[in-house]
Amino acid sequence: MDAVLTPLLDILRPIGITEPVLQFMLVNAILGVSIYLTLHAGMFSLASAGFMAIGAYVGALLTQQSDWPLWAALLGGMAAAGVIAVPIGLPTLRLRDIYLAIATIGFGEVVRVLILNFDDIAASVLTTLQGERVRFRLIEGARGIKGIPTLTETWHLILFLIVLGYLLTRLHRSRFGRAMAAIRQDETVAANMGINVVYVKNMVFILSAVLAGAAGVFSAHLTRIITPAAFGFDKAVDILAFAVLGGTSTWIGPIVGAMVLTAMPEVLRFLKEFRGVFNGLVLLVVIVYLPGGLVNPAGWSRLWQRLGRAQTASPSPSTGVD
Amino acid sequence: MDTLIQQGINAISLGAIYSLFALGYAMVFSILGVLNLAHSAIFMLGAFFGLIAIDQWSLPLWLAFPIAMLGAGLVSVGLELVAFRPLRRRNAARISQLISSIGAAILIVNITQLIFRQIYNSTEAYLPRDLIPSDPIVIESLGLRVQPVRMLIVVIALVLMVLLQYLVNRVRIGQHMRAVAFNQRIAALFGINVSRIFIFTFFLAGVLGGAAGMFYGVVFLNVTPFIGEDVALIGLTAIVLGGMGSIPGAVLGGFLVAGLQIFSIVIGGSSFRNAVVFLLLFIILLIRPQGLLGQPESTRA
């Protein structure tokens, strides 16, 4: 792996992409796929950041407290996120667009606040159970978990994404993948075609959560420290931006979107100070002028046409997010 | 008992701020069917403009207040022109408009942050402590101590809400707003200039949001580019609770959420106050997504 990686990094370093930057690009690519799955099935969910937090905390506790190896903690974190997605998805996925978005934002905040107060809650539960004052410290609230072993390596991430990419190409050629696309276009008709819409939506939600959990485990073992603040609404919006920038007509889109958006402030140094301004502009400009995202040939040709002649308001066929 | 009444008064003044803020969300939602998540940035701008007017231009409070409201209203109109209108022209999905409003929010907050750094060399600033006489008004017989700021806020907020109610129900442009909210196409057929109504609605929403932000700054004295984030989800909960497009619902929701927050602080300590709010948001969406005063969600194709 190093034989490939070293020369790759030699090429990337001069433009500002060092190994840690590359690692974050890859972790974010996983998150891009996580939100892509739900969007591709027509669900506007902003829950990925919350599931990422669950993965990160479970994974970090497993390696740090229980000395599990990374691969086992990875499975643990993914499983935890997936299991929690079941009771969340069943009631919430009945909601549609804006209502689903709000509910999933609410879910993310509940996760964040629970992590923030986890030790206190556990302490008061234990105190009541045991009848004497108990001190409980495990995940340290706002201070976060420190000193997590840096076990994630670049090749882990690359391997994970390669496997993921293969699975996604197969997904789109499977019954399940076609059912997802049908649900995005017209949920009612999909049901009339014999597709169990509730089942497919919940499965997709779980898969999306599992991927976000994986990204959480990987990132916890890159950063050494995790705090609940890193998985709040801002993170949910960042992840959304990956999908919006890249576009959701193919799974490549969100991966490209995630990598571009993560690398941009490093490559264009002067942007660093204006990073937030830039992120906002990207969301705004892309959604208004390039609704299909970067990876969407039809969108580009439409844009060229529009720039070519006088601006005429023509409704464009909807793809993905739009 | 005393503290309960005391907390009740706190809840009312906090509720007034939340209600004003939530009104802006609700007005835009009732007309566009779209959630304007940049409204929290408008709230922050209200506080920021107030801060600039008082701290940089040394204006008195009574002058700073309308400046903050007007400034916030104008930026809100800018939002409509930049983030919403182009998408509406293209018939984009409601979700796309939600995303563009998030983009606009990020943009506004970050630009404000850059300006903050320029002026204050930090990302927070304080309003002068003596802005409003801070000696509490003591009501001996009830054993209450009420801060004048809080009284003032409740009074002004109520006046603004009554004015809004009057405007929507009695004035021509308010009636046009209701017509547009009911059905844009039909309103247009009746010769109503729909674009102008949108602009007016965003302006009003911005003015109310700016007022709420200014109040927030005056109560807590501390202004940062991030105060909008504190209330964004609280306002959201308020309108979901009250019923997404309902104007009385937004007011009711604002007061209920404030009451719940204060109550949960009394019971469980301050760290739980937001957890309770978000839990409530979650539960309401699951069992009654149309909210307390709202109509059931129409199944839009």
Place this chain on the structure above:
Amino acid sequence: MLELNGISQSFGGLKALSDVTLSVPEQRIVGLIGPNGAGKTTLINIISGLSHPTSGSITFAGEHLHRTAPHHITRLGIARTYQNIRLFGDMTALQNLIIAQHARGHASLLDAVVFAPRYRREERDLYQHAEMLLERFGLSGVAQIAAGNLPYGDQRRLEIARALATRPKLLLLDEPTAGMNPAETRALGEQILRLREDGIAILVIEHDMSLIHQVCDEVYVLNFGQIISHGTPNEIKADPAVIEAYLGSDDDASA
């Protein structure tokens, strides 16, 4: 085959259907006519599981359908088309027909990932069946065109082909000839008659009386949510109650 017994449906106090009793026997083509707003589409929605009746019972092929989910109803063998065409517009004509065979397949995601023999056999069958349907409806030439970009008549026929792709025993057609010219309508009538020969029962909502005469074995007339007449097309035509219902309202049904 399909039996509706005393079906009533009300929306917030408004009675859309009251006490509708109707049956579609095997291998028969049954017409359902009535003025706009009579409740015809509501009835189709109930049969296909999109809404549930306030009271009454539905039996299909001996099974009671009580609050049965739409996908389950499709799996039992009922398929439908829509009054306003609802194809998957971004997908090609061929893809529309592949998706409609969802319930016929069994290959899991894992089968697809490892290219299991089951998956490969199934995919081959799906594509073969889809191509057969395209050919049958004269759509082979447009297989790779996005459904939303097809001419109107092709979209109508593709929708019927898509319903057939679910391999139904009963087909519900909601105004299949809307927007077609007389020649196209006639040709579609021939297609519908051929479906009966294939052993499929059909319930067709239609305004075009020429099609009703061409294909229907029997006809029900719905007015204000109630069945006001039932008989052969010729009997219906002579029924004073039917004439009254149509003359009493401005309707395009006499076309």
